[in-house]
Amino acid sequence: MVYRNKKVARSSDPRYFDLRTEKMVQGGDGMARLPDGRVCFVQGALPGELCRVELTFQKKDFTRGRVVGVVEPSADRVAPRCPLYGKCGGCSLQHLDSQKQAEYMARVERENFRRLAHADLPDDFVIHVGNSWGYRNRARVVLQFARGGECSGFAFREQESNALIPFENCPVLTPALNAFLQGPARNIFAPGSSSRRSSRPGEVSLNIFDNGKGEVSYFYRGMPKEEFEKHSVSVVEIGGRKIESDASVFFQSNLGLLPELVQSVRSAVDEGLSSGSASNDWLIDLFSGVGFFAALLQDKFKRITTVERDEGCLKHAGVNLSVTGSGNTAVENVSAPAEEWLASHVVDIPATLIVDPPRTGLPGEALDAIVRSSVKRLIYVSCDPVTLARDYAKLAVAGFKLERAEGFAFYPQTPHLEMLFVLSR
Numbered sequence: 001m002v003y004r005n006k007k008v009a010r011s012s013d014p015r016y017f018d019l020r021t022e023k024m025v026q027g028g029d030g031m032a033r034l035p036d037g038r039v040c041f042v043q044g045a046l047p048g049e050l051c052r053v054e055l056t057f058q059k060k061d062f063t064r065g066r067v068v069g070v071v072e073p074s075a076d077r078v079a080p081r082c083p084l085y086g087k088c089g090g091c092s093l094q095h096l097d098s099q100k101q102a103e104y105m106a107r108v109e110r111e112n113f114r115r116l117a118h119a120d121l122p123d124d125f126v127i128h129v130g131n132s133w134g135y136r137n138r139a140r141v142v143l144q145f146a147r148g149g150e151c152s153g154f155a156f157r158e159q160e161s162n163a164l165i166p167f168e169n170c171p172v173l174t175p176a177l178n179a180f181l182q183g184p185a186r187n188i189f190a191p192g193s194s195s196r197r198s199s200r201p202g203e204v205s206l207n208i209f210d211n212g213k214g215e216v217s218y219f220y221r222g223m224p225k226e227e228f229e230k231h232s233v234s235v236v237e238i239g240g241r242k243i244e245s246d247a248s249v250f251f252q253s254n255l256g257l258l259p260e261l262v263q264s265v266r267s268a269v270d271e272g273l274s275s276g277s278a279s280n281d282w283l284i285d286l287f288s289g290v291g292f293f294a295a296l297l298q299d300k301f302k303r304i305t306t307v308e309r310d311e312g313c314l315k316h317a318g319v320n321l322s323v324t325g326s327g328n329t330a331v332e333n334v335s336a337p338a339e340e341w342l343a344s345h346v347v348d349i350p351a352t353l354i355v356d357p358p359r360t361g362l363p364g365e366a367l368d369a370i371v372r373s374s375v376k377r378l379i380y381v382s383c384d385p386v387t388l389a390r391d392y393a394k395l396a397v398a399g400f401k402l403e404r405a406e407g408f409a410f411y412p413q414t415p416h417l418e419m420l421f422v423l424s425r
């Protein structure tokens with residue numbers, strides 16, 4: 001048996017159990033059962049394994065625990081690569097062989113969908129896979145400063161506890177981002193520079209972005225305008241287009257695999273247009289960020305509307321969807337909550353509708369408005385399969401059928417997955 005902590009090896013201690021994992025569940029935990037029948041969600045346990053588990057949380061109907069020793073390991077267990085595994089909270093699936101992660105996630109998503117949406121994912125559901133390490137081109141880090149004002153290091157902020165986890169090299173960040181942190185980032189606030197640190201003297205939250213060519217842009221709150229223009233704005237080349245963005249707003253964080261998602265969205269649009277289930281009269285891109293999907297589909301439509309809540313995206317959407325580059329397409333970029341825009345605009349033609357909401361999924365008003373509209377084909381890009389399944393269940397009641405489902409392993413070593421659903425009615 002491999003124990004992480006010898007002190008907890010005593011089987012007589014009532015907080016510890018040897019548990020056999022039945023399966024992996026959404027979020028990456030292993031599911032096992034205590035001798036009293038209660039379910040235990042075990043962090044770090046793989047299906048089939050027998051693990052020594054320390055209970056960390058107990059309720060009447062379920063419990064949580066963490067692996068403190070592996071009695072019978074799975075053949076797919078590997079040694080975590082990062083020394084911060086289990087501490088940083090970011091890459092909690094590192095104990096599972098990278099080559100197997102998509103297979104496990106596919107099983108989890110099939111079950112998740114059955115449980116939450118009472119439907120089956122299509123037989124041909126696949127997960128597209130890219131690089132397992134060094135893939136992440138966007139991150140938020142905290143720069144830390146010593147008394148004398150010099151940068152003393154950087155850290156991730158743990159989401160749940162707010163604690164700072166210092167690191168030197170993060171193996172999922174792109175090499176350019178790691179190199180930036182080791183070098184130029186340390187000098188941003190060096191004495192004599194025009195950069196200004198805000199209220200908390202000991203630390204600064206910094207968004208960093210690698211545009212795929214190793215050019216790194218950054219953003220921090222309170223950044224002076226000239227510095228923003230010089231160091232925050234970036235251009236990404238994708239699908240033969242240049243897309244402008246900046247490090248303060250949302251942009252996709254796995255540029256290596258992004259072309260495959262773009263290709264799948266393009267073919268979903270093409271199928272809709274050629275089958276007649278959607279018209280080329282109007283493309284509506286909701287939760288549009290800097291107009292990412294709309295810009296890549298601009299050549300196919302007579303009219304385009306993008307709707308995004310974050311005003312900082314608007315100027316980029318204007319550049320990315322400039323009318324001059326697009327022949328006769330009429331473009332309207334709106335800064336508003338998508339649900340409000342949908343509820344107050346009558347969509348009475350079979351427009352092509354793309355939605356790409358945050359993890360919370362589609363707001364209820366947006367779902368209602370889609371159901372009431374004349375939209376027959378919906379392309380739903382999701383970064384949370386749980387809210388996607390919930391929203392699908394409501395759309396299914398309103399007559400939408402799932403034509404195609406694809407997964408995209410945008411966040412290897414973590415239990416997160418990007419999904420694409422193509423729905424029609």
Ligand SMILES: C[S@@+](CC[C@H](N)C(=O)[O-])C[C@H]1O[C@@H](n2cnc3c(N)ncnc32)[C@H](O)[C@@H]1O
Binds near residue numbers: 310337339357383
């Ligand atoms: C997952 S991102 C997708 C952005 C874009 N489609 C892309 O691929 O770059 C979700 C976007 O929705 C925006 N957002 C969040 N809630 C919103 C809302 N209620 N209405 C409109 N936009 C919203 C966020 O600011 C973010 O830009």
